Structures are given as C-alpha cells and as structure tokens.
Amino acid sequence: MKKILVVLLLIVAVVAIIMVKNLKNSEVAHDTALTVVVGKFAFCGASGATPTGDTITIEGKKFLEGCAVCPVMDGPSIANTILVPNPSITPDSTDKTVWSFFWYYDSVAQAPTWENLPTVNRTFTITDAPDSSMSNMWCMPCTLLPKKVNGVTLAKCYGPLNELAFPMRRALRAHKGQTSVTQAPVGATYSVGTIIPKFKN
DSSP: OOHHHHHHHHHHHHHHHHHTTTTOOSSSSEEEEEEEEEEEEEOOOTTTEEEEEEEEEETTTEEEEEEEEEEEEEEEEEEEEETOOOOTTTTSSSSSSEEEEOOOOSSSEEEETTTTEOOOOOOOOOOOSSOOEEOTTEEEEEEOOOOBTBBBBBEEEEEESBOOOOOSSSSOOOOOOOOOEOOTTTTTTEEEEEOOOOOOO
C-alpha cells in the first residue's frame, strides 16, 4: 500500500516539476486541465475536515460540505482549471482568500500545534465512520484566518465530503470499500485525500 501511495504522489509531483521547469515568462503553465501556479495557496493534504451541515455543488452535483483548516504555502502548486479556470486570481479577487491546490511535501505544518512535522503517507478503506471517510479539498475556496498560529498562516477551506478528486472532468462519490490515499494523521475525520485509481490489465 505504501509503495502504491508513494508512486501515485510521485507521478503527480513529477508532472508538476516538469511543468514548473517549462515556466518561462508566465506564472501559469497550462497542460489541458492541469496547471502549475506559482504563488500562495492552501495545502490541505495533511488535514482532516469537519462537516458544516451545508451542501456544496461540484460540477452540477450536490455533496455534503466539509471545512478543513490548512496551512498557507507560497510556491508552485498544481491546479485543476476545470474547477478554477483562472487560478492566478483568488476566490474573491482579494488577498483575504486563496485556493487550495496540491504539491508534494515531506514535512508541513500540522494541527493541532501547527508545528512543522514529517508527513506520513498512508492509505485507508472508506467506511461510514468519520475517521475513515474522506474529503476533497483540491481547488476549493479558502478564507485566510486573521491570526497566525505558531508563526503559520492558516486558511479555512470548504469542499465536498466523500467526493473524488479524480477524474477531473466529473464529480463522483466515494463508496465504502474504496481505498483512499492521504497524508492526514491517523484518527483525523474526513481526511483530505483521493481514491487510488484502479487500472485494467
């Protein structure tokens, strides 16, 4: 399982690195739906989420909404231009918001202390329980919190519970028995992650 997780994350990271190397005068490089953006973003890959009691619509489908608190990073990240057509513009066009994008980190600030800690790549089987359910916070709107914690700028991000990050062009529900990959710690509720795709031989 760990090998599958690492390979999946490395594939995404390698694609991103290649696109970053191709950046010239533009801050954004496009490759169909995938885009590399350089700037501030929320990284939610090592966070859990809590239900808000509301619903959120993703590509025409309604899902239960979750909220994740995530550290704000500054650097390259991967975005999905289907959900965020112009990722260089913040959700409300001000510096009070950011998008949640993806990058691979070996260590990142993590709750509850928001100390910089090593990330733990893990997989889990989805069930009905909150601590074995997932959330998708990729390319979701986030609001910056007014005060830093342990020197870290944080953002509240809102996204769907039990919705798959892939495929990128349609919204699909996660189901019991599927395997999700995450860097959120064991015990986190609605760990931010995605389903490991199954390939036919």
